[in-house]
Every structure is written in structure tokens, then in C-alpha cells.
Amino acid sequence: MALDSGTTAWLLISTALVMLMTPAVGFFYGGLVRKKNIISMVALSFIVFALVSIQWVLWGYTLAFGPDIGGFIGGLQYLGLEGIGTTSPDAAYPPLLFVAFQLVFATVTMAIVTSGFAERVRLSAFIVFALLWTTLVYDPLAHWAWGGGWAMAFGSLDFAGGTVVHISSGFAALAVALVVGKRAGFGQYTMEPSNIPMTLLGAALLWFGWFGFNAGSALAANDIAATAFLVTNTSAAAGALSWLLASWVRGKPSSLGMVSGAIAGLVAITPAAGFVTIPASIIIGAVAGLICYACLLWRQKSGLDESLDAWSIHGMGGLWGALATGIFAAAAVNGYSGLIEGNVQQFIANAAGAFAALAYAFIVTLILAKVVDMTLGLRVSEEEEYVGLDLSQHGERV
Amino acid sequence: MALDSGTTAWLLISTALVMLMTPAVGFFYGGLVRKKNIISMVALSFIVFALVSIQWVLWGYTLAFGPDIGGFIGGLQYLGLEGIGTTSPDAAYPPLLFVAFQLVFATVTMAIVTSGFAERVRLSAFIVFALLWTTLVYDPLAHWAWGGGWAMAFGSLDFAGGTVVHISSGFAALAVALVVGKRAGFGQYTMEPSNIPMTLLGAALLWFGWFGFNAGSALAANDIAATAFLVTNTSAAAGALSWLLASWVRGKPSSLGMVSGAIAGLVAITPAAGFVTIPASIIIGAVAGLICYACLLWRQKSGLDESLDAWSIHGMGGLWGALATGIFAAAAVNGYSGLIEGNVQQFIANAAGAFAALAYAFIVTLILAKVVDMTLGLRVSEEEEYVGLDLSQHGERV
Amino acid sequence: MALDSGTTAWLLISTALVMLMTPAVGFFYGGLVRKKNIISMVALSFIVFALVSIQWVLWGYTLAFGPDIGGFIGGLQYLGLEGIGTTSPDAAYPPLLFVAFQLVFATVTMAIVTSGFAERVRLSAFIVFALLWTTLVYDPLAHWAWGGGWAMAFGSLDFAGGTVVHISSGFAALAVALVVGKRAGFGQYTMEPSNIPMTLLGAALLWFGWFGFNAGSALAANDIAATAFLVTNTSAAAGALSWLLASWVRGKPSSLGMVSGAIAGLVAITPAAGFVTIPASIIIGAVAGLICYACLLWRQKSGLDESLDAWSIHGMGGLWGALATGIFAAAAVNGYSGLIEGNVQQFIANAAGAFAALAYAFIVTLILAKVVDMTLGLRVSEEEEYVGLDLSQHGERV
Amino acid sequence: MMIKAIIRPERLEFVKQELEKAGINGMTIREVQGRGDQKGITLTYRGGKMNVDFIPKTMVDVVVADEMAEKTTEIIMKAARTGKVGDGRIFIIPVVRSFRIRTGEEVQ
Amino acid sequence: MMIKAIIRPERLEFVKQELEKAGINGMTIREVQGRGDQKGITLTYRGGKMNVDFIPKTMVDVVVADEMAEKTTEIIMKAARTGKVGDGRIFIIPVVRSFRIRTGEEVQ
Amino acid sequence: MMIKAIIRPERLEFVKQELEKAGINGMTIREVQGRGDQKGITLTYRGGKMNVDFIPKTMVDVVVADEMAEKTTEIIMKAARTGKVGDGRIFIIPVVRSFRIRTGEEVQ
Ligand SMILES: Nc1ncnc2c1ncn2[C@@H]1O[C@H](COP(=O)(O)OP(=O)(O)O)[C@@H](O)[C@H]1O
Ligand SMILES: Nc1ncnc2c1ncn2[C@@H]1O[C@H](COP(=O)(O)OP(=O)(O)O)[C@@H](O)[C@H]1O
């Protein structure tokens, strides 16, 4: 296929947009923690970005997109990007650009996982964990869904990463939080977000970047990209409003609730973006806002300290999105039908893909975190935690 | 017409750029208010974005771009985007993408109007007002200028929204400020901007996003887009410098003055962007900086509390831009001549379009605001205002 | 050549991305200074952006890209952009768009130079200096490398501005710092960065914008752009990690070190982006992180107050990048071979281009700064410095 | 004596002006948060009510010669008053000795 | 008397509650940074150690009638205590006179 | 006694060091803004002049045994001095009683 400059232009800028999401996660999370840990939280995202950027070109890409081995993982053919040419007979864009586009998905996924470590992780151990996680959890999951693995073969639809990115990172954050344990003082005194405007900035950049994430996943500048763009926005808006209203009934409608709802809507539409209609996207987003809000309330009541809520928003929002894709996919949009159009098989395939990803991510993360914790110690000392990670891990102060 | 991938790529990213402008307005305004209202100000922009995103796909788009009814409003044919196909014989881009592109114009317009409500609006009443305003003011004005309405038929030129976006929102903010009244204590003690860097960040993102706004309005990746891009930048720069210098004569050259001048230049070039030459853009921007600065000084002296100055910058800058388009349009650029090239008719058409939009926006907003105020109460209680909207409306604190 | 919409779309958005880098430099620097000078530091970038935007369209562009005069400077044929048509037989994009793309390179270069003025420059004198500098230093250097000047003729490779942008601005900042002298109290008490999250935000936006800078410099949406994109990212990541690790050995791994390393990697890959392979980019970035960190340590020990380190990062990183381009250029990527492939000539050409730019920038800046200092006084009074530039130059306060 | 006044931030300008008229220029201020006997402000909204415990205030320290204490207090009190709840408090605290760092001299 | 307590920020909530139970509502707080006799906290890491000099604390000023001073001190002391280094200090400072700005009246 | 010093922020490091040499470690600091008898700093510029009322300062509270008060004051005064306007002030304020929260014990 000849290289198409319009498609290439769109993929180039989409990659840049998605790249911005990794620091955006940092700012989103940074505003939610206490003042003494803001820098640490933002820095984790940057570190993740740098680490995974190198891992991906060295061995991550080939594990995800190398020739399929047993439906589970890619072979090592493209180690160090060996053999990735500048043009390809199958694509209207340069193959290296596809590598870059996929790279930024891997980084942002790892960044979401930092939620579970908030305000208590030892930097050195985190780096080891991150390398292991992206290699042993992200890369296989990317292979399953997009690289020719079993889920793809089974017909499970994941347009832009509902399972690969969100279910995986959300449930991984949960596993991590269980392993590292609660922050000192959690439950005894309030730990309020210390920089809400920073979180709002992160949310704005995430929303902005998500257009590259979802509409870019069309891998073309065409009508599917346009649909993905608009449903992404509509779902986010619906999620923002439904969370806002639901929380209003219970008290004050906080700005954090609103942007959490927007993220919930963005997460849920991610696997569905190229397959559903505008009205469906409103429903998907609105329901996502409600589900994630309910999960957050449950998480709070349960005393679980996964307090930046990657689990309730990305994990549960992603799960809902994967199922919703199986429900709402409309043949008129992209040729795939879901439950509503009578295609039970699609729903089953999507549910299978989602739950398999969930289980794999949760269990393997649990093991990885436990191993790293027992060998290197994932958690800082009590004094370091008290002083804050900014000072104790970075020697810096806001 | 066949879909053109380059054009589609440019419209996709332009839409994302303009999307970013709505939170950018929030940050711009957020930095200008007192500390206790920063979150509220940013949140208003996000809420506007979510609300109008849903309104637009449900009924806003069809009111603006549905089949013309009497030159005033669009018919309901596209309610819920019914019947908007994935390709179109008239366009080189997917029709849904045009919907998305127009959506982000509607949201940012409404966000600008929040200026008039600053630091004193009751959230619930605002939501009702916003839905009414975007439906009854924005949608008709968009129809007049771009959707086949009378102004378009009359030959009034508005490249990217000088009347639709800026005159309308600026004069609406004025009307709102008149209805809700001054902030408690206004004129008695100083109310200084509490986060100037946040305003500078908002300004940077606005300037950035404006390239999508103006150059995207070419609806093609071609030479008109390139012209629009460069005149946009030049006018902004000229506005920044003229305001800077004018304010320097009177005192210190503040950074807020400089970015206000840049926004003034951006506003003024908006209707003209596809029609004028580079030298003309320098004049348009520089004059905009001076006019808007003078209006701001007058506004301050008059004791009017429209203190984020949507009126003096967007309203008056937009008015100047609409007239300037009728003056400076050069046939060599895009086939249209203005006053300078002897085409009086163009100037008249533009003046008519501008003043009609001004009058319509001002009067209808006045009525709407009054009605909402009398029924729901637009303004918070004195105590809520004293405590600040962050706490009283959102239960949050910077 | 017919206009290509995909190429045009990519250049439009690349121009917008690079535009964002100028305020991003402002935020990056703003976070590094003391609280009383944050606004000043950000404002300098905005002022530079406005000034150079006007200068460029009036006479800057023609000095850089006008018909060659003796290999040194462009002629005045395009004064005021006279005669720049909307299409061109040589390019797949509108010529005005090339003007805009080059404009944003000129602005960001000038913004980097503000490092040398930090916390002590008189605004009025700075404006005069900036106009002189961009005209007498930047415009000729751009001509040398890209506008048909001697370096281009000599075969010196500079893909996206290693010499023109980074060596020039870095060594100019050094010269400026030598002329204006140390900040009052420098060396006597610590002057800690007062807003690290702002610097991290600047870094995120710089990284984001750099994709437009480097991949946009392919001037096409093709495989070279894709390569440039990915090596840019990889080099940045390698730089971030190498600086992080090197500083870890000596103490705490600070977030500022990490982003400084990322910028070092970005700077070093800039001249090489279209010519080298992915593995080479990892080496270039990692070495850049180490070199720039070493230079920063040396700069600190030497007691030189060029404390925002444009010299050690942009100047020395750019120098390394220019040499590295001559070393690592691989024919397989873009037809050019470097030292490793046995092409000594390429290395010599690049070294010549780099050292000539270095010497020219350093010496001319020294003279310019001295002249402006002796006539207008580049430095504020002691009291103004003590109170801070925000108040004394802008009448504003964070 | 140190006159320590906790006032509404928006009255600072007046307080400063009035003190200046009386020739009292030296002072040190800072932002604090306070609550009085009313335990802050209670806001009601649909579905509940919310108590805003701590309200931002400005603390002003003015050290004056003992014989000036009463007059200074008077001036601040008048300039800071709005008559509504939340106007703040003034405490007079003894100062044993007082120095000017620049000269090292003891002030009165 | 002014009870000036320098406490851990995370104990403020308890201190406030306990005081409230005893009917003591008025107070003024602010963020400060402090170090005690241990000169802050020393962290060790690979390659060195680092002394964190100043630790964020909350300063609470409560002005009470003289006879309440002891009780107030007791309450704060109990509510703020964790038993670990860094719990803070309480200083009792005399207040010569005390006024309510709103009414101008002198408070006890 | 509480030695309350209002100093230039950039002198804090020296003050801390000098106090430490004398074995005085405990202290509480915060950022404040102040103006002295010169009513701040007046800057002139083309077209006018501008008065910067409040200049950022650091307030240092050191509570010491009464017999240490003079020496502490001396140390701070010397370490904080630059000799230029704006060096600040030191006030000595009586402390009636003083407690350590961790142990509940009264300090001297
Ligand atoms: N007993 C007290 N001790 C210390 N500060 C007090 C005391 N009472 C009041 N204040 C301070 O004075 C401020 C104003 O108090 P007050 O006039 O009673 O109004 P409000 O009830 O609105 O806080 C409080 O916010 C607090 O900072
Ligand atoms: N002599 C003192 N003068 C003023 N403040 C003090 C003094 N000693 C201690 N403090 C304050 O009390 C806080 C707690 O002190 P302390 O309990 O000794 O713990 P730490 O050694 O962890 O600081 C200090 O951070 C400081 O704010």
C-alpha cells in the first residue's frame, strides 16, 4: 500500500497527543496527593515515560507485535526494532510510526498504575517493578488484543485499549495497593487533595490527548476516526454530567467528581470508539459515570487505600466499556454488531477478553508486586513517608 | 467529493485544538479571580464543555445547521444527528467531523460568557442559563453566519467566528454582569488576580488552540489555512505589543496586559483570518490591542463589574474585527474585497452582521438572565459569596 | 509541485506544536527562579514570542531565506513577505506556511537566551537586545544552515536546528550571563527553584512540542518524519535516564535532573533526527545526559551564574548533537553517512558548522550585550532586583 | 506592646492607611485562618448543610511604644470594623525588649 | 492568656474537636515550619544522608481567660500527642488586653 | 522568653547556623510580609513611581530559657544583619509556661 500523507500526518499528531497523556496522568494524580508528594507523583509519570520508551523499542514492541507464539506473546523477531522498514505493503503509514503510536499507549498504561503506589513507594524498587510490569503484563495483553493473540483471534473487540490499557492498569493498581498497604495515618485523619487546579489541568490535557488515543486508533484520517472522535467527546461529557449530578444528590458537586466522571466516560468509550453510534456513546458515558462513582464510594467505605482510584475509574470503567462494546456495537458504524443487534457471540467474545485481561493483570501484578516487595522493598520507611516522597526520594520541595 | 485524508487529518486535529480552548478559558479566568473562587471559575468551563457537548449533538447542531427556516434558525432535521452520514458529496471530510468541529466552537463561546458571572453565580441556575443561552443565542447566531441564515445570504463575512463567537459572548457577558450585579465589596477594596501564572498558562493554550480555530476554519489543509495561521499569529503578536506599550505609558507593563492584548489581537483577526494580508493583520491586531485596552479602562472607570473583561476584549475586539474584515479584505487572498479595495457593500454587510449579532446577543441575554434570576436566582447568598464559590458551590478548596 | 494536503496538515500542526514551545520555555524557566521573578520569567518568553513574530514577517524571514549574499545572509527580496506566493513550484506546502514554521523556531531560540538574563534584566533594554539579537545572530545562522548559506553549501547537516537553535542560544546565554553579571547574593545564599511543578509542566510541553520541531522538520508526512519522531522520543528518554542515574550516584535523583536530561536528549537529537537509527538515538541521548550534567556541575563549581543552564544543556547538548550527527548519520536512514560509516568529510563539515555557529553566536552576543548594557543598561537597580522583577518590571505579584 | 490584630483580609488596606495617618508605619502581616465563637460559617444547600470551619483572615502585628498601644488599638478597631460577624479580634501582648537589627540598637 | 501550640498538621482535627467539646471555639491557625532539639529528621540513602531541617507544622493560637489556660493546654496536649518525636510544643504567652473588633468591647 | 525575629529570608540559613553553634536548635519559622518605618521600598520608573509596601520576610520564633534570651538575641542580630534598610526587628516576648507535647512535661 502506498504511503498516505494524510493518514501519516494524523498518526504523527495522534502519537504526540497520546504522549502528552503520560505527564497529564502525572498532573492529574499530583494534584490529588498531599503537598509533600506532588513532585513525586508527577515524577513517577515522567520516569515511566522514559523507561517504557526505551523498553518498548528494545524488546517491548516485539513481545507485543512480533510473530504470534501460541496466542500469548509475540516472538523476538523485532528485538531492537530490527527489521522494521520505513514502508510496508500493508499500511498507509510508515511502520516505525506504528511503533511510536503503540509506544505511547504502553507508557500511559504504566503511568495509570502509579495510582496504587501513591505517596509511599520507594523509587528504586518502583523502577524495577515498572520494567517487569510493562514486560510481563502490558506486552502480553497488547499482544492478545492487537498483536495477533488469542483475544483478537476470538473476535474480542477493543478499539483503543479498554482491556489492554484500562482494565489492566486499573486492576494492577488495585493489586499494588493491596501489596504495599495503606498510607500511614489513612483512615485516621483526612488526606485532602492539595492542588485541585493541577488535577483539573491534568484532566484537560487527558481529554485533549484522548482524541489522539481513540480517533488515532482508526489508524487513518477517515470517517471512523471522525466517529471515534465525536463519540469520545460525547461519552466524556455524559460521564462528567452523570457523576456531577449523582454526587450532587449526596452533597456538593465537586469539580473533582466532574472530571473523574469525564475520565470514566473516556475510559468506557475507549474500546467502543470505532464501533458505536452517538446516542450509544451518551449512554455508555453516563452509565460509566454512575458505575465508577459507585465503585469509588464502595472503595472508600471498604477502607481500601487505592485513593487515586485507578481501579474504580480505569479498572471498572474499562470493564464496563468492554462489555458495552459487546452490547452497543452497530453494524452501520463499522461492520460489527453487538448484543442489541442480536449478536450474542460478540458480547461473549468481549466479556471473555475483558475478564481474561482482568484476571491476568490482577494476578500477575499481585505476584510481581509481592516479589519486588519481598526482595527490594516497595515501600519507603515510616520516616520517609512522614517527611514526604518529594524530599525523601527526590530531595525536592514544592 | 472524495474524502481527502489530509483535510480530514487537519480538521481532526483542529477540533482537538479548539477543544482545548474551553478549559484554557477556565484557566485564563481562574487566575484572574480571588483565591477562593479559582476552582469555581475553572469548573464553570468544564461544565460548559460537558453541557454544550451533549446539547450540540442532541439539538444544537440541527438548530444551527439544519435546513434554513426564514433565515433565522435551522430546522430539526438533524435532531440527535439523525441522518448525518459518514461521507458527503459536498465535502472532503466526514460530515460528523464537521459536527465535532462546530461543537467545540459552541462550547468555547459559552465558556467566554462565564466572565460575567465571575465569583458570584449559583451553580444550579448557571446550568439552566447555559442550556438556554447556547440554544437561544448561540445556535441562531451560528445559523445566521454559517448555517445558511440571513447574514450569510447578505454576504456578511465571518471567517472563524468574530460575530458568532466573540461579539455574542462578549456582549452576553456584559448583559449578565448587569443583571447579576457587582460582587460584594467591588469598588471598596481591591480584588487582585490571585494566580497570574495560571492566566498565562490559559493564554498560552488559547493562543495554541486558536490556530485550530482560525486555520481550521479553512476546512482544508491548503493555502487559505496557511494564510489564516500566519495572520492569526501576527495579529496576536501585534495586539500583545500594542497593549503592552500603551499600558507602559500609563504605568508598568503588566504581563496580564500583554496577554490581554494578544487575546484582543486573536479575537479581532478571527473573522478576517482567511481574507486579509499579513500587513493588514499587523494593523488589525495592533488596533485591537489599543481599542480593547481603552474599553477596559473605560469599563473600570465606569464602575462596571464585568471584571474578567469578556466584553472589552471579546465583545469590542470582535466588533472591531468584523468591521476590519469589511475594511481590509483583499481579493488576492481569497477573492473578497473590502472597503480599501473600494467595496463599500462588503463593509456594510459586515457592519450589519456585526451589529445585528451584537443587539440580538445583548438583548436576548438580558432577558434570559433576568428570567433565570427571577425564577431560580442567579446569584449566591452573601455568605456563600463571602466564603467563596469553591467551598460554597463545590465543597473544595485550592 | 502540487500542494499535498497531508504534508500541509502536518506542517500546520507542527507549527502550532513548536509555537507552544516558546511559552513552555517560559514555564520551564519560571519554575526555576525565585518566587518574586516567576511572572517576569514567563513574561519574557511571551514578549519574545510577540516581538520575533513581527520581526520575522517584516525583515527576519528575508534575512534568513532571501537570496544568498556571499554565503552569509539573505537579501531583502522578501521584506514584509513581499512576493511570497500561496503556492510554489518547489514545495508540497504553501510557502507562507514555511514562513510560519520557521518563525516559531526563531521565537523559541530567543526564548532560550532569556536564561542568561534571569532575575536581573531591565525589560526595556531586553526588548532592544532581543530585536538586535534575533536580527544579527539568529537570522544569519539560519541562513548559513538552511537558507543557502556557506554551512549548507559545505554539507554541514543540521536537521532541525542543533546549531541554529541550540548552540546559538546556549552560547548566547553564556555571553549574556558574563555581561550582566551574577545575581545579587549569588554564592552567598541558596536560590532554590520556587515552583518545580511549573518546570515539570514546561518540560512536558517542550517534549510534546519537540515532535513538531523535529518530525516537522522533515517538511513532509512521510517515513523521515516517522523516524525523526521516534528517535526524538528515544533520545529524550535516554537522556532523562542517564542524568537521573548519574545524579543518583551523587545524591538524590531529582525530578529537575530528570527533565533536564530529557531536554539534553532532545537538544542533542535535534540536528540528527532525520539521519540516524533508533539504537544510535539511545546512545546520543544517554551521552547527552551525561555531558550536560557534567557541564552543569562544572558551571556550578565555577561560580558562573548562568543558572537556568541554557549553556550547559542547549549549548553543550547542541554541540554534542552536531558532532554526533557527523558520527552516527546512517545512509540507510536518509542517504547520508557519518564517521562510523567511514565518511570523515561529514564529521568535519558538521564540526565546522557547529564551531563556527558557536564562535559567531558567542562573540556577537558578547558585543551586543555589552553595547546595550553600556547604552541602556541591561540590569535593573539593586533595589529592583531585591524586590523582584515581577513587581519592579511588571507591577505584578504571584 | 505588640498589637496583634486578626482582621478581614479586605480591610487591611484601610487599617494600613489609618495607621499611616497616625504615623504608625511598621507592621508585619501574614495570612492565617480562623474561627470565632460561631465556629465559622454554616452554609445550607439542597440535601444538607456544610460548616466552613476556618475562614481566611489577615494577622497584623504592630509593635508600638506602650503609651501608643491604646491609640493603635483604637485605630485598627475602627478601620477593621464592618459590624458583621467575622470582624476579628485584637490582642495586646507585652514586649519586653525590642531591637532594630540593622543598627543593633534597642528601640524604646 | 494566649495558648500558642505548634502541632502536627494531621492532629489539628482532633485538637479542634476536643477544644470544641470543652466549649472553646475561637482560634487562629497557620502553617509554619519548625525544628526541634533533634534538628529535624535525618534520612539515609545510598551514598549519603540528608537532614530535613524544617518540618511542616500547624501553629494554633487560642486566647482564653487566664483561668482556662491550664485546662486548654491540657486538652491540646492530649489531643496533639502521638508520643513520637515531632509532636511539638505549647507556649503560654500573656495577653494584656483583648478586644472584639465587631463590637469594640473588651473581652474579659 | 520568646525571641521573635523578623529577618530577611536570605539570612535564615546564617541565623540557623549560628544558633546551632550555640546549641540552640528549636525554632519555628514562617513567611510573613512586612513594612518598616520607611514604608517599604519606592521604585521609580518612566512615568511615575511605585511603592512596594510589603516586603517578604521570615519570622523566626525561638523560645529559650530567660537567661539565654540576651545571648540568643545577640546571635540572631549579628547573623541577620546586612547593614541595609530592611534588616528587620527582634522582639522579646514573655513566655509564662512552656510544654513539650510528646512527653507532656513542662520545659524549664
Ligand atoms: N479565642 C480566640 N483565640 C484566637 N483567635 C480567635 C479567637 N476568637 C476569634 N479569633 C480569631 O478572630 C477571628 C474572627 O472571629 P469572630 O469575630 O468571632 O468571627 P467568626 O465567628 O466569623 O470567626 C477568627 O476567625 C479567629 O481567627
Ligand atoms: N525552642 C523552640 N522555639 C520555638 N519553637 C520550637 C522550639 N522547640 C520546638 N519548637 C517547635 O516545635 C516543633 C516540634 O519540636 P519537637 O517536638 O522537638 O520535634 P522535632 O525535633 O521533630 O522538630 C518544632 O518543629 C518547632 O516548630
Ligand SMILES: Nc1ncnc2c1ncn2[C@@H]1O[C@H](COP(=O)(O)OP(=O)(O)O)[C@@H](O)[C@H]1O
Ligand atoms: N513596629 C513594627 N511592628 C511590627 N513589625 C515591624 C515593625 N517595624 C518593622 N517591622 C518588621 O520588620 C521588618 C523590617 O523593618 P525595617 O528594618 O524597618 O525595614 P523596611 O523599612 O525595609 O521594612 C518590616 O518589614 C516588618 O516586617
